[in-house]
Amino acid sequence: MNDLIQDLQSPVADAGTGFVRVGMPVSRVDGRAKVTGEARYAAEHPAHDLAYGVVVGSTIARGSIAGFRLREALAVPGVVEIITHENRPRMRSFDLFYKDMTAPAGAPFRPLYDGEIHFSGQPVALVVAETFEAARYAASLVAVDYLPQQHETNLMAHLARSHKPKPLKAGFSPPPDERGDAEAALLAAPVRIEAEYYSGVEHHNPLELFASTVIRGEDGHLTIYDKTQSSQNSRWYVSRVFGLGKDKVTVRNPYVGGAFGSGLRPQYQLPLAVMAALQLRRSVRVVLTRQQMFSLGHRPETLQRIKLGADHDGRLRAIVHEAVAETSRYEDYVEVVVNWSGQLYACDNVKLLYRLVALDQSSPMDMRAPGAAHGVHALEVAMDELAWALRLDPLELRLRNYAEQDQMKGLPFSSKALRDCYEQGARRFGWARRPLAPRSMRAGSELVGWGMATGTWDAMQMFARAGAVLHADGRLVVSSAATDIGTGTYTAMCTLAADALGLRLEQVMFQLGDSTLPVAPIEGGSSHVATVGSAVAGVCEKLRKRLFRMARRLDNSPFAKARFDEVEFAGGGLRLRRQPSVAMSVEEVMAAAGEARLEEKYLMLPKVLKQKQYLRATHSAVFCEVRVDEAFGTVRVTRVVSAVAAGRIISAKTARSQVSGAVVWGISQALHEETHADHRLGRFMNHNLAEYHVTVNADVGDIDVIFVDEDDRIVSAIGAKGVGEIGIVGVAAAVCNAIFHATGRRVRSTPMTPEKVMAPEGDVSVSAAL
Amino acid sequence: MTPFAYHLARDPADALAALTAPGGNTPLGAASFLAGGTNLLDLMKENVARPMRLVDLNQLALARIEETPAGGLLLGALARNADTAYHPLVRSRYPLLSAAILAGASPQIRNMASNGGNLLQRTRCYYFYDTGTPCNKRSPGSGCAARGGLTRLHAILGASEHCIATHPSDMCVALAALEAVVHLRSARGERQLAFADFHRLPGDTPQHDNTMAADELITHIELPPARYAAHSAYLKLRDRASYAFALVSVAAALALDEGGRIVSARLALGGVAHKPWRQPEAEAVLAGKPPEAAHFAAAAAVLLAGARGESVNDFKIPMARRAIVRALEVAAAGTPGPACGEEER
């Protein structure tokens, strides 16, 4: 079972990399494969009998298909088949079979199942041809007749019909019941603020387009290269939708070009490609266009209202946080938007509310720090508003309300180094020099502002298995069906394993990205390192013990009298801690014992009973400087310091990259990203990377990342918490708060584009100080 | 994308012949010239442009930049935007043009984009790009979906009920201010068009962005002798610091006399109309005046007379007014050197 999967192209560190320790800044083991193009992504795997599928999307948002006119498209030379709901192969009908492992409550969208239209851009046909070009041309000739119905896609126009969501989704918990009496406490509070915060729709734009290549073996076995955050989730979905046994389908994702939540659920190109492969009995590839990716899920448009009440000294007396977000008509997509407000600060009176409005859209989908990215944003902007109302330093306000424990159940934090984040971040940034009043700093034609915010995210752990094979030549192969969406899983796991056995990094290969490997969770929620890493540490620990026992049993063993805790694994083998010259390399032990390979397996189950006695979370403090030309509302983020407490950092370089990348995305959320819908058409319109703006290099100034010391053995055996999401939480709020500090104007809608930031008419001197 | 034939033109005559050869002008789409392809190929992939034949201009000897006997500069239609912007004569004599080009697109695109193609790039109206929606410019008579819709990128000046699109070029805003002349060639011969007459307002035929005939080739863009090198500025306001089209842009150029008074001024706006927006009356306001904010504001008022927003883009009116004043101030103070790092954007 743990034998090497040869054609998986698992990367190995360059020869000469040498010994590494957990926490060192190790360069990516997959770096060379990626920059040389050797790493193949889902759309890049060849097959001798490959056909190409191109998707046709609906132009209406709601209604049904009256019919197709396909004559012209079918006449294009090279076209093999046009699959629609009218001629598709057999698919299961029950909703249950379409529920992947992260599906929310409801009836998942079933691609090409019937003629109903649920959202604009919904796939209505798949044109399959011998070449991509023929398929694409024919797809442009497919004519569809619709029976449209009145659609509703505008959250703001339908707030009145919000509903309480069904809470069924992995990782989701509904807002807790009210604590104390928030409204009464608010009325009694001497200082109050109240405001509404709006955040627009954002779409996933990982560099890699969504794609699936289904390679059909002669025996009918399907090997599918899919862009997904879990090969096993996609495998499970395909098996269930098409009624194919587990052994009939293998899904692989050894390289994924970014995903950040978009690959948690199987996307529709996967069932479409499988459908075509089954119908045509050949290999098929389907790649979505950038435009089509705007018909997948998105970060939901959300409206929030926050009321804060405080004493004159800044002590919080009441928090009310309400959110209304959009979902589709067929599922209740839920995320944790408001709960953070009951957790981040000490307050006895807290009321939280979260509701959904069902619209004619595709179901929203998790996007980096789902819920928190905009939920904590609203809270942290509100805190800044309160700080100014109190004429109190925003950081001081946070410190006065520091939560020492969970306030619902009185549980302690498993670890919480947020104070260190505040302190180290503030020091690095120079926060102490910040003038309290807005509009105090100016440089040329620009106003300068400093803002800060807190970030938080869950520290989760799932269960996972890992396998390991140690070879006589000292090579170690560790495996688990984990995923590396570019986050650094390969590197972190190789580092953990190399450190555990004292091997050179290049002696270790970590195999991930194949559904037949030992069970691993979906890569999501910032839990992959804590989960898979603990499984890897577990299997390596078993190998260490076996090696040690083998070494001790050898004739004339130098370790004959040693106990396990008296040896360490370093320098390519084991040695006595007290007397490092007493050492044997792994190869020597294996040879002396006459073993060709040692194999171990490990099942890592979270210590749930223990974990439940603690509140487990990551924290951060973000400090930021902006320069605003208020005549035009243009904002430059010149400096960001992000101090993160995320447990033990396993792979310092990739972790740092995660956080600085997240800061960039936070700037993007703050200033740039928004998908604009034309609600008359029920359609997202800026569906390309020229018009869907993401932050570019020129928008990013200095980013300084600090990891404060934390080591949390409750969250995971390796002390790690996870850094994927925490880096984005609070960034947009820090930018917003800095804009306020610069201009004295509060922008309560993201992204904060120029027209929202620019000074109102008559309220500005245009002249630059030249 | 529609299948197309491909012809690599040897010289202008060959290119023109290939453009009009039989089989080119079909109902689906005429033959098209291909220069850098940075706009045309995107439009083809989105099924917005469906030429049946591409006539590749990249081998034509039209990539040179040379001085004219009159003391101006002749920019080859096939010279790349980047080569033009960095050309020593352009930098020293027409820094406004350099700055405008470098404010556009990305380094990669500027390396591919040609001068001729830049003039002929099409609007970035979202609806124009999405064949699932009505658009008079893309399919005449189908309606204008942008009106009453998403109009952040749309016109505040010179629009019609049939189309409210803007011309997205930065380079053209500077060319308008500098009073460039476009050299055209066709089977009928050669002709020259003043830049002000090159692009047009949409009226009831928004499918036509300009006044060129379908069978003409741009060979050169001519710049008259330089007058504004010392006092010019290109100010572009956009959603991000690079790689975004202008919400509003201003090309401002001043000629000052020894006493510091304005002898003549040139002002053009981008991002606000179907063509680079210029009004000689606005420039006349400045002639003979000292370079002061009050006069700049008066010029802005004239240039923006009649401006009307579509509600979503109302902000462009005050933004443009302020931008005109700021750009004139910067120009008056002296043409800025390239900002640090600007060239990599």
Ligand SMILES: Cc1cc2nc3c(=O)[nH]c(=O)nc-3n(C[C@H](O)[C@H](O)[C@H](O)COP(=O)(O)OP(=O)(O)OC[C@H]3O[C@@H](n4cnc5c(N)ncnc54)[C@H](O)[C@@H]3O)c2cc1C
């Ligand atoms: C993402 C993106 C961002 C951009 N941002 C900006 C920006 O901020 N500012 C800006 O100004 N521009 C921007 N551009 C546009 C870019 O400047 C144009 O795409 C480019 O200038 C077009 O030149 P080209 O040579 O590639 O033209 P092509 O795409 O080859 O051709 C465009 C059109 O011109 C015709 N044509 C080309 N040459 C001739 C000729 N000599 N005679 C007759 N017809 C001809 C072609 O037939 C075609 O119809 C951006 C483009 C992209 C893709």
Ligand code: SF4
């Ligand atoms: S503004 Fe012009 S380009 Fe845009 S939809 Fe209307 S007609 Fe088409």
